[in-house]
Amino acid sequence: MKYYKQLIGQKCYLSPPAIEDAGIYCAWLNDFNISQYLEPTYSITPEEEIEILKNLRKENKIFGIHEMQTDKLIGSCGLHEIHPVNQTAMMGIFIGETDYWNKGIGTEASSLLIDYGFNVLNLHNIYLYVYEYNKRAIATYKKIGFRESGRRRQGRFFAGKRHDIIIMDLLSEEFTSPYIKLITPK
Ligand SMILES: CC(C)(COP(=O)(O)OP(=O)(O)OC[C@H]1O[C@@H](n2cnc3c(N)ncnc32)[C@H](O)[C@@H]1OP(=O)(O)O)[C@@H](O)C(=O)NCCC(=O)NCCS
Structure with missing residues (x-):
């Protein structure tokens, strides 16, 4: 078994990424x-x-997102630029299997990662x-409690147009974890 149920939700779980999945x-x-x-x-x-997966594992906390029922790898998420003094990190997530969008998995996987x-x-x-054009992601982050804290105006060029990059953030006291019981010492 190359996957580990390290952070467990109801629809999905997060496992360290398997190098063998690089092709996916x-x-x-x-x-x-x-x-x-x-x-x-x-x-x-x-x-x-x-190489990217190997290097990402060195200084970042990255996970594969797996469907709970089938163990199928459906996406990736992680915490990057972890700063031990400021206690900050940048979050990233994507569900690569588009059939799994809009089923609540992104919200759950993000919540597991943030809880961690x-x-x-x-x-x-x-x-x-x-x-700014990623309305689904913005809706997902707002559901979790993220709020806009700034913009890099026209910081993204894609498909022939410039778009704003929205910065969102979340403080520890603003996050109510639905999963904390899973990582409480027993
Ligand atoms: C962004 C992403 C992680 C969200 O995961 P997901 O499983 O699709 O999201 P969820 O189902 O948990 O929630 C999506 C929410 O967006 C809403 N939504 C979907 N399309 C929308 C749109 N065009 N406008 C506004 N809201 C929208 C849904 O209704 C849902 O909210 P609800 O539960 O209140 O109804 C996933 O879609 C993804 O990986 N997208 C491609 C990569 C990406 O955008 N990564 C993020 C980069 S910042």
């Missing part, structure tokens, strides 16, 4: 349906993705960047 990540990241929402807008090979960030890593502020 690569397929998602070369698909503009997904990469239009990500930075950078990828064009990568499986060999490059293997605040209640295991002892972070205080988790922030993220989202393009």
Whole structure:
């Protein structure tokens, strides 16, 4: 078994990413349906993705998102730029299997990751960047409690147009974890 139910929700769980899945990540990241929402807008090979996964694991906390019932890998999420003094980190997430969008999985996976960030890593502020045209992601983050804290005006160029990049953040005291019982010492 190459997957581990490390952070467990109802619809999905988060497991450390398996290097053998680099080809799946690569397929998602070369698909503009997904990469239009990500930075950078990828064009990568499986060999490059293997190196990216190995390097990401060194200083970031990244996870594969798996459907609970089938163990199927459907996406990825992680905390990056973790700052131990400021207790801040940048969150990223994508569900690469588009059939799984709008089923509540992004909300649940994000909540598991944030719970881990605040209640295991002892972070205080988790922030993220989202393009203004990504209405689904913005709705997801607002449901969790993120609020807009700034904008990089016209900071994103995609498909021939410039778009604002919205900065959103969430403080530890603003997050009510539905999952904390799963990582409370027994
Ligand atoms: C963003 C993403 C992680 C969200 O995950 P998800 O599982 O699709 O999201 P959820 O089902 O948990 O929630 C989506 C919410 O957005 C709402 N929504 C969907 N399309 C919308 C739109 N065009 N405008 C406004 N709200 C929208 C849904 O109604 C739902 O809210 P509700 O539960 O109140 O009805 C996922 O769609 C994804 O990976 N997208 C591509 C990559 C990406 O955008 N990553 C984020 C980069 S910042």
